[in-house]
Amino acid sequence: MTPSVAAASSLAEELIQKIEQKTAVIGVVGLGYVGLPLAVEKAKAGYNVIGFDVQSSKVDMVNEGINYIGDVVDDDLREIVQQQKLRATSDYSFINEVDAIAICVPTPLDTYQQPDTSYVESSAREVAKYLHPGMLVVLESTTYPGTTEELLKPILEESGLACGKDFFLAYSPERVDPGNKHYNTKNTPKVVGGVTPNCTKVAASMYRAVLEGDVHEVSSPAVAELEKIYENTFRHINIALANEMAILCNKMGIDVWEMIDAAKTKPYGFMAFYPGPGLGGHCIPIDPFYLTWKAREYNYHTRLIELAGEINNSMPEFVAERAANLLNKEGKPLKGSTVYLLGVAYKKDINDIRESPVLNIIDILEEKGANIVYSDPHIPSFKRRGKEYRTMELTQESLQKSDLVMVTTDHTAFDYSLISRFAPAVLDTRNALKTEAKPKLYEIL
Numbered sequence: 396m397t398p399s400v401a402a403a404s405s406l407a408e409e410l411i412q413k414i415e416q417k418t419a420v421i422g423v424v425g426l427g428y429v430g431l432p433l434a435v436e437k438a439k440a441g442y443n444v445i446g447f448d449v450q451s452s453k454v455d456m457v458n459e460g461i462n463y464i465g466d467v468v469d470d471d472l473r474e475i476v477q478q479q480k481l482r483a484t485s486d487y488s489f490i491n492e493v494d495a496i497a498i499c500v501p502t503p504l505d506t507y508q509q510p511d512t513s514y515v516e517s518s519a520r521e522v523a524k525y526l527h528p529g530m531l532v533v534l535e536s537t538t539y540p541g542t543t544e545e546l547l548k549p550i551l552e553e554s555g556l557a558c559g560k561d562f563f564l565a566y567s568p569e570r571v572d573p574g575n576k577h578y579n580t581k582n583t584p585k586v587v588g589g590v591t592p593n594c595t596k597v598a599a600s601m602y603r604a605v606l607e608g609d610v611h612e613v614s615s616p617a618v619a620e621l622e623k624i625y626e627n628t629f630r631h632i633n634i635a636l637a638n639e640m641a642i643l644c645n646k647m648g649i650d651v652w653e654m655i656d657a658a659k660t661k662p663y664g665f666m667a668f669y670p671g672p673g674l675g676g677h678c679i680p681i682d683p684f685y686l687t688w689k690a691r692e693y694n695y696h697t698r699l700i701e702l703a704g705e706i707n708n709s710m711p712e713f714v715a716e717r718a719a720n721l722l723n724k725e726g727k728p729l730k731g732s733t734v735y736l737l738g739v740a741y742k743k744d745i746n747d748i749r750e751s752p753v754l755n756i757i758d759i760l761e762e763k764g765a766n767i768v769y770s771d772p773h774i775p776s777f778k779r780r781g782k783e784y785r786t787m788e789l790t791q792e793s794l795q796k797s798d799l800v801m802v803t804t805d806h807t808a809f810d811y812s813l814i815s816r817f818a819p820a821v822l823d824t825r826n827a828l829k830t831e832a833k834p835k836l837y838e839i840l
């Protein structure tokens with residue numbers, strides 16, 4: 396072993412020991428849907444955790460023990476804040492105090508549908524200012540293969556410290572599935588790929604100390620970056636196939652949901668995906684296009700991803716057209732009709748409207764002159780194109796006052812029996828009334 400390899404190994408062993416003895420201080424940059432649950436799990440595992448966010452409102456809420464993320468248990472957050480295991484700040488100098496840091500900032504697409512890595516870059520620049528020997532940095536944001544080594548590493552090395560020698564760098568994708576009752580941050584297996592074997596070893600030891608799920612080590616950050624995008628691309632493409640089937644089944648007069656239920660009886664080689672009004676959230680509509688962009692560097696065109704995107708993006712138009720056709724059966728035009736949307740969150744039982752296809756449906760229907768009202772127990776209000784929308788209580792009266800009710804998100808809290816009894820006409824994009832008596836005018840996606 397050369398002296399520099401020996402020095403790096405002893406720095407790694409030192410950090411692993413701190414991690415195992417729970418004396419390591421852990422930082423989390425970005426306290427959103429991914430970062431806050433991660434910070435809470437680390438604090439619950441016994442570490443002192445410092446969270447950072449650029450939004451002072453989130454920092455204040457964390458410091459007051461107030462939870463704002465659905466997957467975090469209110470009491471857990473309150474207790475760890477009271478026990479001083481977790482505190483939040485908007486001052487990057489906190490990095491002076493930490494031994495390891497996880498970066499969980501947004502990775503959206505820009506207006507040209509290209510990766511916007513500006514949040515990763517700006518947080519990395521701040522981390523570089525306070526990076527110190529023996530520290531571990533893990534990127535958790537979803538991104539294209541190459542980001543950790545091509546973008547993050549050079550920025551961090553501007554500090555004068557060398558990766559793998561003076562500090563450790565790894566990529567570990569986050570798999571949190573908001574609203575999932577069974578799998579959460581703690582019990583979901585984690586993939587880790589470090590820039591050097593020591594980087595992988597240190598990062599894996601941190602996750603093993605905190606999580607119950609398996610920690611699967613891979614040979615490089617790029618493998619971990621790509622496997623995450625592959626997971627989400629798999630969903631993106633299979634959802635597009637289900638949506639294509641829904642469009643075709645509608646033409647053929649076949650119930651797509653019944654057809655999928657039948658296909659699902661095959662015990663191997665088939666996994667059920669369902670159609671819907673379009674894709675939403677910060678992951679499935681976005682992540683595959685990080686790969687599409689990167690593939691161009693290799694002169695490769697990811698045709699399947701783009702085609703799936705086209706089909707998924709066409710769903711709000713398809714749903715709006717179905718709404719117009721359904722109203723037409725009652726002799727009503729869209730213009731002037733009240734369309735009552737049940738659910739604006741992009742999926743069941745969560746409070747997230749990012750990229751929600753329901754917002755596109757609203758735009759299309761309003762452009763055609765419909766009046767839009769909505770109920771969503773998880774979204775009290777939201778703004779769209781400068782207009783503010785407020786949720787209504789789902790009642791017999793609110794249903795009867797509308798011309799068409801559209802089930803856009805199948806929240807558990809909705810009273811489907813009430814909907815089936817009092818809605819004048821229903822377009823059910825989620826098969827939510829599956830077990831209910833159907834209203835006279837009822838259509839399923």
Ligand SMILES: NC(=O)c1ccc[n+]([C@@H]2O[C@H](COP(=O)([O-])OP(=O)(O)OC[C@H]3O[C@@H](n4cnc5c(N)ncnc54)[C@H](O)[C@@H]3O)[C@@H](O)[C@H]2O)c1
Nearest residue numbers: 425426427428429448449450499500501502518536537569
């Ligand atoms: N939400 C999910 O279900 C999910 C699942 C898996 C992976 N991911 C990935 O995790 C990453 C984070 O997603 P999210 O849903 O938690 O996003 P989010 O918007 O909920 O949270 C990100 C947080 O980072 C903060 N932030 C922005 N710029 C910052 C900066 N320069 N320094 C510090 N903080 C900054 C924001 O204020 C915000 O609170 C993304 O790459 C996303 O693709 C998300």
